[in-house]
Amino acid sequence: MDTNRRSKRNWLITGVSSGLGRAVAREAALQGRSVVGTVRNRQDAEIFERDVPGARAIVTDLMENDAPGDVVAGALDLLGQVDVLVNNAGRGFTAAVEEASPAEIRDLFELNFMVPVAMIQAVLPHMRRQGDGHVVNVTSISGFKPWSGTGVYCASKFALEGLGQALAQEVEPFGIKVTNVQPGSLRTDFNGRSLGTSRQMIDDYADGAHFARRALARSDGKQPGDPQKAARAILLAVDAGNPPLNLLLGTDAVMMANQRIAALLLDMGRWGGVSETIGFDDPAPIS
Template identity: 45%
Template sequence: MKQKVWLITGVSKGLGREIAKQAAETGDIVIGTVRREKDKTEFENSINAKAFVIDLTDTKQIPSLVNSIAKQYGTIDVLVNNAGFGLFGMIEEFKEDEIIDQFNVNFISVWKLCKSVLPYMREKRQGTIVQLSSRVGIAAGIGNGIYAASKFAIEGMSEALKLEVEPFGIKVLLVEPGALRTDFFGASVKYAENELAVYTERLNNVRENTKSINGRQPGDPMKAAEAIISAVNTGNPVFRLPLTSGTIETLKTKITEFQSCIEVSEAIAKSIDY
């Protein structure tokens, strides 16, 4: 199998780190991104791979990063848009700058990375873009509306991107993990600064609930990384890659909800047409 060049964002820990580790172990060339110099040193000392320090919210840096990698290695075969974080709280609790920060990291930087990598993939008429969505990119719930919105945006962009790049031999893999046992609900999680007591009095406390999940998530990040790498290496047999039983249950619930909507509303929907 031809040696691939991987660019993986957010490799200091969690799923991104595991994908990088396993891809490097197969003999592929792995380049990761981290936010701090000490994370770069630790990553490069423990994995046969290279890391760049970059703040992905500063999207002006992204094209030069991609250009330097492509120039050094000749191409980028696989882009894994893994970097991101979860921001939780009730919709009413958020300030505008908190939402902008969530979308800058989880969506705008992903778009800019895709935009920067595509010319190189198109020139080679091959490549794979792996988009990390989430179970909540399928269905949102109480307290995760803003995070879910950023992942809904990834889903919409990825659906269109798949159709746009297929004629050039480029594939898109949309990964939808459930709760993996990573640091997502530990040091990585963020909450709305403002907390309205009226919600905690009526609904479950999203802050306490998410903290209680940390370290008890049912999903194995090692197995998730294996599944992603296998999908890439076998040519993406599916566009969507749901990971964990929780994601499958969410898909089933969503399908049932859509089917009920069709049954109730089909006649009136069709009556609107000329």
């Protein structure tokens, strides 16, 4: 593990102004890593660099077209090489699927999915040349087990989950690892100022999908997950000789994953016979 720890020295983390991103940056710095993180404005940069000694901030709007490429180039200038990319930047969003506007959906997918894709595409040529690297995608347990009132957010994280699963297969020959981190509820500002909601609210969903907004608001500041402990778990996974592709964080995340797996197995058990009946009676030979 010590050899691997030395090789994973330089970390680039998106979205370090607060929350899990800040916690990962702090933990990485405490463990002797060199850290560059992205923030939205100069004030956040000053706070970050003061709070995380030795870390450096890049001020950018990641949703601007050239920003991910510029961030990777800037990180390479500062660090010399990037060993670990942590795609952490993102935000929550509550709405019944019917309520979300096309613009709201596009904006959410731009930040939660398109930005990580662009960051990955920008860093991979460098990682392939050095024959090593680790991409960490912060998704969500809600991307594995969606729940009412958060469908669009869950879809954006489900998309990132799928991307990471395929990416891991594509980059394995180059010595590059991928880990999808699926946090449960962490005590950050995710349920507060970082949580978006749709402009439209349909009264028919008041007793259904709107529960998500109320539940998240009630739990703000009371979430069971400790972001700093979550950060330590992420570093432990990156340092492992055989890092996980899927890293659940929190007892709630484990519970929700078990529920989703059980539901899938139940459907497969009930409908597996039907699933296997749709082939041609005399399938064409594969040449």
